[in-house]
Each structure stands twice: as structure tokens, then as C-alpha cells.
Amino acid sequence: MKVLVSDKLAEVGVHMFQEAEDIDVDVKVGLPPEELKTIIGDYDGLVIRSATKVTAEILEAAPRLKVIGRAGIGLDNVDIPAATKRGVVVMNTPEGNVITTAEHAVAMMLALSRNIPQGTASLKQGRWEKKKLQGKEIFGKTLGVLGYGRIGSIVADRARGLKMKVIVHDPYANKELIEQGGCEVVSREELFARSDYITIHVPKMKETVNLVNKGAFDQMKPGVMLIHCARGGIVNEKDLTQALASGQVGGVALDVFETEPPGESPLLRHDNVICTPHREHQPQKPRPTLPSPLPIRLSAIFRQAPSLTPSMSLPSPETHSRYFAPIWHWRNVWDRCRDSWDRRPPKNSILNTPGISPALISHR
Numbered sequence: 001m002k003v004l005v006s007d008k009l010a011e012v013g014v015h016m017f018q019e020a021e022d023i024d025v026d027v028k029v030g031l032p033p034e035e036l037k038t039i040i041g042d043y044d045g046l047v048i049r050s051a052t053k054v055t056a057e058i059l060e061a062a063p064r065l066k067v068i069g070r071a072g073i074g075l076d077n078v079d080i081p082a083a084t085k086r087g088v089v090v091m092n093t094p095e096g097n098v099i100t101t102a103e104h105a106v107a108m109m110l111a112l113s114r115n116i117p118q119g120t121a122s123l124k125q126g127r128w129e130k131k132k133l134q135g136k137e138i139f140g141k142t143l144g145v146l147g148y149g150r151i152g153s154i155v156a157d158r159a160r161g162l163k164m165k166v167i168v169h170d171p172y173a174n175k176e177l178i179e180q181g182g183c184e185v186v187s188r189e190e191l192f193a194r195s196d197y198i199t200i201h202v203p204k205m206k207e208t209v210n211l212v213n214k215g216a217f218d219q220m221k222p223g224v225m226l227i228h229c230a231r232g233g234i235v236n237e238k239d240l241t242q243a244l245a246s247g248q249v250g251g252v253a254l255d256v257f258e259t260e261p262p263g264e265s266p267l268l269r270h271d272n273v274i275c276t277p278h279r280e281h282q283p284q285k286p287r288p289t290l291p292s293p294l295p296i297r298l299s300a301i302f303r304q305a306p307s308l309t310p311s312m313s314l315p316s317p318e319t320h321s322r323y324f325a326p327i328w329h330w331r332n333v334w335d336r337c338r339d340s341w342d343r344r345p346p347k348n349s350i351l352n353t354p355g356i357s358p359a360l361i362s363h364r
Contacts, residue, residue, distance in 0.1 A: 144195030
């Protein structure tokens, strides 16, 4: 089976595809959309990161395509409904970088609190501004975790290790599971009102675009600190800029932006904004104990064998039986819910499988 890798992967990932017995892999990085559209019809699988945009038009030109594999978490660059309609499986690998992403969020929170980037820049410019850059402790402060998936739960655990009080809002998470982790379950409004720090770990979808907007900022404590390492568009940047200017938001740590790169964003003019270029999921060296599961999962799809793998899109009913055995579906339910059988999916779920919702997707 032929697989196209259209975004840059680590060498070990490409090597695993090349070593797979039933996969013939081509690596063509940085293809313009028109060129991708021209060649995609020759491939059974497509492996991407965040750069390639898999639109309905691209899918229309790919009659052989069976599976799209995302090396990473976010899938906002894939037209999920169009893939589902055409019977194309879309899968990600959320387990591959959850530690890295969670650690980055915690690092951003600490750097924001202690003014580390500002202090570095000040010293390199020959200044010694101890009082101005004093910073604040996080000990005993309340951290609001918006989204308690794989990453949010790790951030919550690390924050408790730093002796923070952690409150959580996630309407699809199991309350008992959150409380067993030493956190308190609250409403979104209560989280905004009580938190000294807020960290965002929800997936980007229709319901979460502009989730954190002027109405949300108005409910927050004056001087609240915001950490955003999820996906651009969840926070309304225009409203955030105004909240920073008024002092309602005391500081922001951003790894993602509505437009990437952000260009001359007004946010970057504020001294109390620190940022990184969407790097939270890319450690310098990948952990050798976690080889990429994508080659194994793609091979299973091609062999029409059960593959115990997270998938964001399942084939339409008329093609479902070609690729999946019932055990796959129920094991996926088990993996997704993680003992949270009482979660209720939203009405406009992008998934084509009953019982699984986007909120269960392990995300930021």
C-alpha cells in the first residue's frame, strides 16, 4: 500500500514507515495544495502534522485514500465530515506527546509568574531590574484547568505537586475521576471567578471557537494569569488584547495564535505577554520508549484487521464493516472514556460512532 508523508516527521518515524513490510512510503514535504491534489489519487494513506490542509477538495481527488494519520493531536486542519462521508479513517496519536505538551504548559506558567523571559531580555540589554521583575509565587494559588483530557489531567497533577489548589471544568469528564486526582469539579463560571491562573486544554471545534472571550474575561478575577497551549481560535485575541490593556488579565503565556505565525499581533506589544512558536509538542529528542504507533495502525487498516487505535472519524455505515470488527469499536469506547461511561456527547458530534464525542478526544 502506498503512503504519502506530506509534513516533516522525525527521522525515526520516517524510518518506521520505510521498514514496514506492507507500506511503500513517499516523503514529499511542503507540497502546495494544487500539487498535493494532483498526486494524492495515487495513495492509500496520508501522514500529516499540522501544515498540510486536508480539505474536501483534496479528499475528492483521493479515490484510493483509506486513512489519514496525524502525527500529533490536533485535527483542525482536516475536514472531518468530508472524510467521514467518503469512508476515510482519520486518526491521531494523542499518546505520543502528552507529557511534553503538559510540561510546556507548566513551564509557561512558571516563566510567566517569575518574569523569566523579561528578566533575560533585560539583563542582556545591560539592565538590572530586580524590583520591576520580582514576579509572584504560585504556592497556594488556585489553578483553573479548562478541559481534563490526557494533557489537562497531567497539568493538574503537576500543579498539585507544586502545592496549587486545582479546580476543573469539563462537562464530559467523570467527576469521580477528577476528584480522585485531588481536584475540585466546578462550573465554567465558577472556574473563571475563582482562578488565579487559568490553563486551557480543550480541543478546537465549533463549540470551543472563541470560548474565552470578553464575557469570560469579565467574569475572571482582576489580574488573572492565562496559559494557552491548546489551539489558536479558542481564545478571542481581540478581547484578550483589551483585557490586558485594562488590567483585567495580568499576564498571558501563549504557544498558539489565531493566525500562525501571528505577524504583528497587538498581543506581542504587551510586556506581560510571553510566547513560543507553537512548540509545546516538539521535544528536542523524542522519548525512545514511545515509537510512533502510526505505521502499525495504518498497516492494520490496510489489512482490514482490528486495530486498537484512537480515531477521530469512522467510515460511513456502508463502508464501516470493510475495516473494523466490533471489538475495535468497543475497545475504542473503553480507551476513549477511560472509565467515564456516563459522559454524554454533544448533539453535533463530529464522530460517526455512538457513544464517543469530540470532548472525549484526548486533547489540550
